[in-house]
Amino acid sequence: MAKIKKKRKRRIPGTGPCPCGSGEAYPSCCKPFVDGEELPQSPAQLMRSRYTAYAFAKADYIIETTDPEGSAWEQDIDVWRRRILKFSRNSEYAGVVILDEEDGVEGEAFVKFRAVMTAMKKDASFTERSRFTRVDGRWLYHSGEIQ
Numbered sequence: 001m002a003k004i005k006k007k008r009k010r011r012i013p014g015t016g017p018c019p020c021g022s023g024e025a026y027p028s029c030c031k032p033f034v035d036g037e038e039l040p041q042s043p044a045q046l047m048r049s050r051y052t053a054y055a056f057a058k059a060d061y062i063i064e065t066t067d068p069e070g071s072a073w074e075q076d077i078d079v080w081r082r083r084i085l086k087f088s089r090n091s092e093y094a095g096v097v098i099l100d101e102e103d104g105v106e107g108e109a110f111v112k113f114r115a116v117m118t119a120m121k122k123d124a125s126f127t128e129r130s131r132f133t134r135v136d137g138r139w140l141y142h143s144g145e146i147q
Helices: 043-055 059-064 077-089
Strands: 091-103 108-119 126-135 138-146
Touching (some): 043 077, 043 108, 043 138, 059 077, 077 091
Antiparallel strands (some): 108 126, 126 138
16 A cells, blocks of 8 residues: 655745744744845844745745855855755744854854754754855845854
């Protein structure tokens, strides 16, 4: 007898609490950033909104908020987008906790965070210290170091 694959219930953007774990409703938290209506005013806001974009498989937001000069940038956008979507759809997101924020030189900041999540039904939580750069008036994710 063939094994029946259970379809996982996906969260729908716009309903319920924001995946970032802020406790706020998605429309008043990360949605304006993910939808491109507003720019995050701090690296921590950008970190939270990127986490939310992963939770809702919004690959274009991840790409648009990545610094092309950073090590996280990938030249083949189509392959990168597919990789983001695959990762997003095979993961579940329980929230992100900002552990520390610090300014670097002008136009640079760092955020240490703990992402709580599962991937392929296994704990995939991690702590990262991310570098953000301010380019043309907007914060972008530059690179990160898993801690």
